Amino acid sequence: MKNKKNIILLAIAIFIVILFGLYRYYIYTMQDQWSEEEMAIAAAKQHSDLIKVTRTEKSVWDNVVWVIEGKDKDDRSLFVWVPFTIAYKDDETSGAKDSEYKVDETSGAIHSELLENGLSESQIKAKILNELPNIKEIRLQLGLFNGNNVWQLFYREQDHYYYRFYKFSDGTQLGEQYTLPNR
Known part of the structure; x- marks a missing residue:
């Protein structure tokens, strides 16, 4: 009887460890995506009248662009297109080039439009x-x-x-x- 209880407790502990491992793996794989999204939201708020974010979408065709949907100070629906560019940095120890996406803040790159100026x-x-x-x-x-x-x-x-x-x-x-x- 005691042996069965120990086996059940061990199985529960292994299950919890596996769940925790899957959770940590999910966090690890999504971390870059979430930080990119946060950068896009910050850039959208800085370069437009965006006050409140309601939705974000990442689009990849010619370039990577985050489209931030939200509201301006007058509670009008607003879309902000935040393009990203690839930034390369050299790893001096291995000689390899590492890349990451950065917000393209060149003149006119970040663009906002009110929903009333386009099609819903x-x-x-x-x-x-x-x-x-x-x-x-x-x-x-x-x-x-x-x-x-x-x-x-x-x-x-x-x-x-x-x-x-x-x-x-x-x-x-x-x-x-x-x-x-x-x-």
């Missing part, structure tokens, strides 16, 4: 469904494409996956659709 997510969805009625939407998010603030659509039509880009300001499609190869 529901407006762009309605426009897309009108143009492409047979698609299965996978993901719609804000991003940058060829220097333009865009809605980036990733979708499936029949057996293919595609990307399309629509200007945030008026919903005009930029470029053509980009087809992903079949698997």
Whole structure:
């Protein structure tokens, strides 16, 4: 009887140690992402009228950009595009180059727009469904494409996956659709 109790306690202790290890691994793998997001939020607040953050999204196409959604001092919906650049630093001991992303704070790189100056997510969805009625939407998010603030659509039509880009300001499609190869 005592032996069974010890085995159960040992199994519980091992389970707790495994859970703690998984938790620490998750923290370790997400740490860079979270710090990048915090840098983007700080830059967005510094370079725009952003007061309150409601949502953040990371977009990667030509460049890495964080889009911060929030409210300004007048409680209007505001989007801020915060581009990142890669910064290389030499490791003197190994001779290897280490890289990390840094906020691109060059003139005009960080851009903000009020929602009223562009299309909302529901407006762009309605426009897309009108143009492409047979698609299965996978993901719609804000991003940058060829220097333009865009809605980036990733979708499936029949057996293919595609990307399309629509200007945030008026919903005009930029470029053509980009087809992903079949698997």
